[in-house]
Amino acid sequence: MSYAYIFKYIIIGDTGVGKSCLLLKFTNKEFQAVHDLTIGVEFGAKMITIDNKPIKLQIWDTAGQETFRSVTRLYYRGRVGTLLVYDITRRETFNHLASWLEEARQHASENMTTILIGNKCDLEGERVVSTEEGEQFAREHGLIFMEASAKTAQNVEKAFIETATTIYKRIQDGMINEANEPGVRPGSFGNDASSKQRGGCCG
Known part of the structure; x- marks a missing residue:
């Protein structure tokens, strides 16, 4: 196609916040209550439509363990979208956001668009991080913000599409x-400006 x-895209955040579950729900509409820890980096892809144009998202899901941080840093380069994920039921995953964001901005493109996702919002009874705290962090750092649930699919697709x-x-x-942006690759769909810049359909 x-x-x-x-x-x-790249998905970052602490171990166990649900990064792989978000990716699996978005790409395959599946949820696994028990998911093996990501070792290094996993990959997924999906086509979406924006402004009547097909856009292909290529998504790298990274390991949250400190052991793999050096590997994760290599994958910031050439990524134009970042999902920064924390678990609303685990305060420490929220406390570590500043460190993750600083690392991403140090290694990624200046054109990177980042969305902050408070995952597991279906576990409202176990919540320890308020929605307002997530909103405030996002405002202070210029991020898009959304709470989501990989289990119920709430806001999962919306997060990637927004x-x-x-x-x-x-x-x-x-x-x-x-x-000049390696995180974006123009395709051949339609007769858009990017095709003209490359010299038309045969350029």
Whole structure:
């Protein structure tokens, strides 16, 4: 299938916050209550539609363990979208967000669009991090914010699509130069501006 763009994502956050579950729910509409810890990096992909254009999302799910942080750092490069995930039932995963964000901004593209996701919002009775705290952190650091549940699928697709929509708008507004941004790859769909920049259909 042809596409207008490929957007490359990375998912980061502490071990056990549900990064792999979010990816699996988004790409396969599946949920695994028990999921093996990610060793290194896992990969998923899915086609979405923005402004009547097919966009392919390529998503790298990273391990949260400190042991694999050096590997994770390699995958920040060439990623234009980041999902920064914490678990609303575990305060320490929220406390570590600043460290994750600092590392991402140090190693990733300056064009990176980041969404903060408070996962496991279906476990309202076990909540220890309020929605307001998540919103405040997002405001202070210029992030999109959303609470989600990989179990019930609440806001899972919306999180990925809203991030992609923001990236797409930044390309259209000229804030991201697709020719110089490795996290964005123009495709052959339609007769868009990117095709013309490359010299038309045969360029």
